[in-house]
Amino acid sequence: MNLSIQEGEFVTLLGPSGCGKTTLLRSICGLSAPTEGTIHIGGTLVDDPAAGVYLPPNKRELGMVFQSYALWPHMTVRGNVAYPLKARKRDRASIARRVEEALERVGLAGLGERQVSDLSGGQQQRVAFARALVDRPKVILLDEPLSNLDASLRIDMRQELRDLHRQLGMTTIFVTHDQEEAMTLSDRIVLMRKGAIMQEGPPEELFATPARPFVAEFLGYDNMVPATVAQGGDEFVVVRSHLWAGDLVVKTPAPLQTGDEVRVAIRASSISVSHISEAESDSRSGARVHDVKFLGEDIEYSLRAGDLTLLARVPAQAERIGVGSRVSLDIASRVAVAFGQDSNDVLGGSPAYSAPQGTGVLTVPTKLGVS
Numbered sequence: 001m002n003l004s005i006q007e008g009e010f011v012t013l014l015g016p017s018g019c020g021k022t023t024l025l026r027s028i029c030g031l032s033a034p035t036e037g038t039i040h041i042g043g044t045l046v047d048d049p050a051a052g053v054y055l056p057p058n059k060r061e062l063g064m065v066f067q068s069y070a071l072w073p074h075m076t077v078r079g080n081v082a083y084p085l086k087a088r089k090r091d092r093a094s095i096a097r098r099v100e101e102a103l104e105r106v107g108l109a110g111l112g113e114r115q116v117s118d119l120s121g122g123q124q125q126r127v128a129f130a131r132a133l134v135d136r137p138k139v140i141l142l143d144e145p146l147s148n149l150d151a152s153l154r155i156d157m158r159q160e161l162r163d164l165h166r167q168l169g170m171t172t173i174f175v176t177h178d179q180e181e182a183m184t185l186s187d188r189i190v191l192m193r194k195g196a197i198m199q200e201g202p203p204e205e206l207f208a209t210p211a212r213p214f215v216a217e218f219l220g221y222d223n224m225v226p227a228t229v230a231q232g233g234d235e236f237v238v239v240r241s242h243l244w245a246g247d248l249v250v251k252t253p254a255p256l257q258t259g260d261e262v263r264v265a266i267r268a269s270s271i272s273v274s275h276i277s278e279a280e281s282d283s284r285s286g287a288r289v290h291d292v293k294f295l296g297e298d299i300e301y302s303l304r305a306g307d308l309t310l311l312a313r314v315p316a317q318a319e320r321i322g323v324g325s326r327v328s329l330d331i332a333s334r335v336a337v338a339f340g341q342d343s344n345d346v347l348g349g350s351p352a353y354s355a356p357q358g359t360g361v362l363t364v365p366t367k368l369g370v371s
Contacts, residue, residue, distance in 0.1 A: 001037075001197060003190065004363040005139075005173065010165050012174045012182040015192035016218070021175045024192075025141050028173065029064050030057035040363045042138050058087070063132030064141040067148065069124050071116045071131075077103070078112035081130045088135065102130040105164065122153050129164070142174040146181060158184050179219055183207065191215055211253045213263065213339050221265035221337065222311040229260040229338070237338055239264055243287065243305055244329045250336040254343075262338040270335050271312035273301055273327040275319065286328045289321055303327065 001024075005011050013021035026032035028039060030046065033054060039047035041062070046055040071080050081102055085095045103109050106126040111119075116127055125145060132140055146154045146161075162185060165172055176182055182189050183203040190200040199211045210216035213224070230247055231238035234255045238247045239262060250264055276286065287303035287310060299318065303310040312329070321327060 001195070003197070003200075005171060008169045008171055010172045010174065010185060010187045012176060012186040012189050013192060014176060014179065014182040014189050015198075016177060018194075019192040020195040021177075021192050022143055023195075025143055025173060025175050028139075029062050029141055030055065030060055061135075061138045062141055063135065063137035063139070065125075065128045065132050065143065065145045067144040069128040069145075069148075071124060071127055073115075073117045075116065076112065077108060077114050077116055077119070077127050080116055080127055081112075081134050084131060084135050090135075098134050098136075099130075102134040105133065105167070106130045107160070121149055122157060125149065125157060126160075129161075133168070133170075137170075139171045139173065142172065144175055144177070146176070147178075154181075161185060191218065208335075209251060209253060210265065210337055213265065213343060216265035216337055216339070220267060222268040223264075223266040223271070225264045225266060225308070225310070227262055227264045227338070229256050229258055229262055232257040232260070236334065237262075239338055243308075243310075244331055248331055248336065249333045250338045251334065252338045254340065256338060256340060261341045263341065263343075264336050264338050266331060266336040268300065268311040268313040269298075270332040271310070272314060272330040272332075273303070273312050273321060274330065275321045276326050276328050278326060286326060289323050289325045289327060292321070292323060301327075303329075 013024060015021050023032055027034050027047065028041070034047055034049060036049055037047075038045060041060055044055070045053055046060055047053060072083070075083070078099055081099045082095050085098060090098075099112070100109070103112060106129050108123065108126050108130060111123070116124055119127065125148075128145065142161075146157055149157060158181060165185075174182075174185060186203055188200060189203055189206050191198045191206065193214055199206055199215045206215065206219060210219055210221065217224070225241060225243060227239040227241040227248075229237050230240045232255070233252065235252065236249055237252050237256045239250055240247055241264070248264075252262075256262060273287075273289075287305035289301055290304045290309070291302035293300040293302075294316070295313070297316055298313045299316050299320065301312045301314070301321065303312060310329075
């Protein structure tokens with residue numbers, strides 16, 4: 001793995017459980033020791049097992065918010081926030097000033113004497129943020145800090161986190177398995193699997209142009225449909241399938257040739273369905289409704305076409321189609337993505353993300369931009 005994070009950047013490590021994102025975060029902060037490679041923070045070498053270099057966590061000038069918040073229940077809000085400063089033996093005047101500044105930044109001014117056990121989940125999270133920020137760290141690390149909150153509070157805290165990052169401009173590394181959190185918060189997403197980077201880039205890029213089948217499936221491309229390339233190309237190709245009428249223009253992350261067999265990744269929201277009578281239907285095209293789910297603003301159809309199961313999601317105001325009905329499929333052009341049949345997180349025979357050879361290097365800048 002080779003990763004460099006820029007000054008003031010908000011980078012999210014995204015991936016399923018067990019992909020290594022929390023291990024990477026713990027390695028950055030010094031709670032886990034890498035077995036090889038190097039880690040630099042602001043130009044300072046903090047980990048290099050081959051050279052016997054290891055800088056302990058308390059000397060890395062990082063702030064961290066844990067998933068469980070890790071607050072001391074016997075302390076007040078002020079006591080929790082002040083703890084890192086006291087551990088570093090800051091003078092009393094500096095401690096008092098910085099604690100009040102940190103509490104004000106996270107919206108907890110005036111609550112310094114409250115016991116943390118008396119606070120709501122959202123307030124406890126703000127205490128954890130204040131404690132991470134109070135000593136003005138070079139980098140702040142966030143290990144799934146929103147996962148313990150209910151849905152509505154999680155949305156509110158996302159916005160507060162965005163506002164805080166915009167206000168402070170601090171380099172931030174955020175760990176989550178939630179795609180929506182990653183899309184909402186990040187300047188750059190690093191999508192991981194089994195300790196490797198599958199793809200990295202701005203949220204819009206990963207959402208619109210996944211480079212691998214795994215990336216597409218993880219980021220919400222609900223359907224993988226077999227098709228044949230009718231017209232090859234480098235960025236867009238024309239594909240045909242018995243599931244829809246006519247040709248469909250789709251994107252491709254790697255060149256494809258006419259006649260290639262491909263898998264087309266399609267979001268459920270990109271498929272529209274229309275009821276057709278048995279007399280109108282061609283048994284070789286379209287699909288049959290297997291199940292119908294009401295999702296509030298949308299209706300989700302589970303469709304069967306031979307051995308293939310598809311999902312289609314349409315606005316709730318659209319015509320309701322019953323289970324067992326025959327439907328034709330209309331798929332939005334230029335939004336689906338075609339992958340070669342031999343691609344298994346490797347496209348066209350070469351990785352979509354190709355890390356430099358040799359031991360890994362992780363570089364995290366300081367706020368001053370030294371790297």
